[in-house]
Amino acid sequence: MTLTPQQRLATYFHVHLVSDSTGETLNALARAVCARFENVLPIEHIYALVRSPRQLDRALSDIEEAPGMVIHTIVDDQLRTALEEGCRRLDMPCIAALDPLVSALSRYLGASITSRVGVQHALDNDYFNRMDALNYAIGHDDGQGGQDLEQADVVLVGVSRTSKTPTCIYLAHRGVRAANVPLVPHRPPPEKLFDLKRALVVGLTVSPDRLVQIRKNRLLSLKETRESTYTDPEEVRDELVRARRLFERQGWPVIDVTRRSVEETAAAVLNLMHGGHGQVEVLG
Structure with missing residues (x-):
């Protein structure tokens, strides 16, 4: 007998959200995407304000203990490279969440991309x-x-x-x-x-x-x-x-x-x- 999607048991999986800012944007994006799937329940691990190699190492250690999808919004090139290499070593998928949209907007506007962290949360x-x-x-x-x-x-x-x-x-x-x-x-x-x-x-x-x-x-x-x-x-x-x-x-x-x-x-x-x-x- 084939079960319908509604009859299948929920699928739990780990998702690691790594941000060099508050993580609000990344968290909202991940939840919006996961909501598109039936009976899929993410176990969220949020790493906010990751701005040093030591903080990133702690995140990678947790990722190793609970294998799953890694999604990030890291801006700093060195930290970003370290995260991607660490995920490659652990054989974990690593996705830069905003890259496609940022790249498309940059091409459309003909403008350069800022490297300032958390600029969207400036006290303006x-x-x-x-x-x-x-x-x-x-x-x-x-x-x-x-x-x-x-x-x-x-x-x-x-x-x-x-x-x-x-x-x-x-x-x-x-x-x-x-x-x-x-x-x-x-x-x-x-x-x-x-x-x-x-x-x-x-x-x-x-x-x-x-x-x-x-x-x-x-x-x-x-x-x-x-x-x-x-x-x-x-x-x-x-x-x-x-x-x-x-x-x-x-x-x-x-x-x-x-x-x-x-x-x-x-x-x-x-x-x-x-x-x-x-x-x-x-x-x-």
Whole structure:
């Protein structure tokens, strides 16, 4: 009998991520690539800020003990050569993750490549803008700081557990000042929400069944077992209907987060910001 990919056991493998900077870019790239394969689960070994032969030797020692794929973003020529030779000696595949893209861009621009390490993390205006946006998102989470919502680039509105907070935090890392306002049963939203001139207001919705499941899981994590209207299917459905009616009355664009990751929801918000306001339905 031939097993389908879904029926096969997951394949675990070691992946060694070697970076002379924070490793964030490399880690995100590796996860994005691994996500393209069914039932493949990487065991990640991250070596960040590798900038000396001694640090590289420690990494190679670990690689020898746990054989697997080696992916790197080393800029320094000597360290890069030492890593590649070490992997060749150990018979390990070694991939320079950014080389194809950097080379293609260099040819297209006719520009030379910088050898500065971690240049993408320089403390420039973008960095401080992201930190400011993150502070704003934290200070305006769950309806806090309602008096200065006008300072937001975007305000997310939705019932409890519709991914408002993680989406705002993700947007903040992109430099977007994002606030969120919860829709609580029998409590009107703040009046300021309806007077915003600059900020884009986006409604978040989700399927009733999915929301009930999320809320039940949340209560279980809090060891809360008492019955509550918070997870009652009829009450949840009514909450969502009232929220949708509010979105429609206000002409706010709506994003269905039922089948969306936080990253996908944030991308949809960014698309709305770049494409203008108006009544828009973004399906899950």
